[in-house]
Amino acid sequence: MKNKKLLWHGRFTPWLFLLPTLIGLLVFRLIPIVWALILSFTRWSLLGSPSFIGISNYIEAFHTETFIQTVFNTLEFSIIYVIGSIFFGLILAVLINIKMKSIAFFRALIYLPVVTSAVAVGIVWNWILGPNIGLVSTLLESINITAPYWLGDPKIALTTVASVQVWKMAGYSMILFLAGLQGISSETLEAATVDGASKKQRFFRITLPMLSPTVFFVLTIAVIDSFKNFELIYSMTKGGPQNATNTLVYDVYLNAFVYYRVGYASSVAFVLLVFVGVLTIFNFYIKRNWAQPLQ
């Protein structure tokens, strides 16, 4: 602990400096969260005044098949996204973790999809995966395979959209893993080499265990990011076909601003918040119990 410093600023100075942050936190975060919870117990169309209906919205939601489907879609999307971005991020990071002159160039290329807009990404993948004229179908048909309707078949549409999201964001987890890999001291690895450890042994016995804090960092971020799929779904499928790619974030938008069922949408928003909350707590929990760095 540092010894206590003399207070060099006035007592209220920090609050004065924090004023905009506090206003933002209150007006755009805390108050709306509580407000959304209250609205979820009402029926309201944005006009007029909301009428209190108790937990009817929640009862309705969990008795609606499409809503249950939406919850499972959200889960499935998150699972594909989290596993995909950790798996590919790690492989890419190991692949480009070399000292080569032009590696920064390749790193930038792989990172490029991360910074481009999900809408443009959605449009170009729609084009590439499109039936008949799309690049993928044409390639498959040239070797006599009938391409599935990537975005039109309710059975695979969600997987397709989630995979596009993995493709877009893999560069990001790659960068995080790369930072983790470069933090592992080369001395430890050299010592293992001297002791006769093979390449495979070094990776699975040293690199991977020492990387576990990074893995959990990436996991936490991927879980939060896995809910941010509104733009991609809007530009690729608009929740269709037959609700197959509808997720909670998209369902909030749909109910609130397309159907004007604001009370119901708020209850969907709250289910979403519970989801995020539970996953975050779960994350903290496994982080505390598993992600101890070795030694």
Place this chain on the structure above:
Amino acid sequence: MSNKRFEKVHPLRVVAIVFVSLVAIFPFLWMVQNSFNTEQNIFGNSVFKFPDLLFKSNMFENYKLVIGKYNFGRYTLNSIFVCSLASIGQVIICTLGGFVFARMTFRGSKVVFTLLLLTLMVPVQVTIIPEYYIMMKLNWLDTFLPLIIPSFLAGAFGTFMLKEYFEQIPDALLDAGIIDGANAWKMYLYIFLPQCSAPAATLFIIAFMNNWNDLLRPMLYLTKESLYTVTLGLTQFQSQYSAKWNLLLTGSVLSILPLVIVFIFAQRYIIEGSITSGIKG
């Protein structure tokens, strides 16, 4: 230094690196390639046709149409205006906040900081309905204010990033300021702010990119076509002219081009910034 040396790299590994890089940028190349097609050519019987406008006198035909007739020029200017203001605001407020959390001692500091970090996890869809109502009551619909104000008041990532940075600045600097009798405001403005140009620039760029790519807020708050941001303009174009693939892909190129240019020049800052703070473009 021994680790400055370049290793010998297995040729297969180089091939693999080139391959994954191609997978990452191929859709963009495909997009650019197709933006030089006429409508007839794009729907030909083979996808591997040479773009028929390329290297002709009317090569930029699609671009002219999309920028002029379909108003993407205007949308781009709107986006630049909105994103610049939102990001400047975010930098000012986050440097202030980061400075307070890193260098000032006061009761409640931990509570406020934890709340900031926790609300970071909350998806915007949870808070958007009350936010929309607030904007409606403020009469801010169809102005740029709802796109600018929330983003710069609620920039918790930036506060976190600047806090980490300000904590690394040696205490001697603070002590020198105290001896010279600087008040808190002078301390921030003349001593700490000039030290943080690199993270502030990083924050500006990342905030700019995030705002550029935002779709939900522009969609809800802007109904006048002349106010559209480029991301919103692109989705509207998509729903109106879904069959005009050549123009749609041209619009997509235009919507990402400014970001790609920024990325090329600032990629080191962007990549390093996203490592330290867990935020990205």
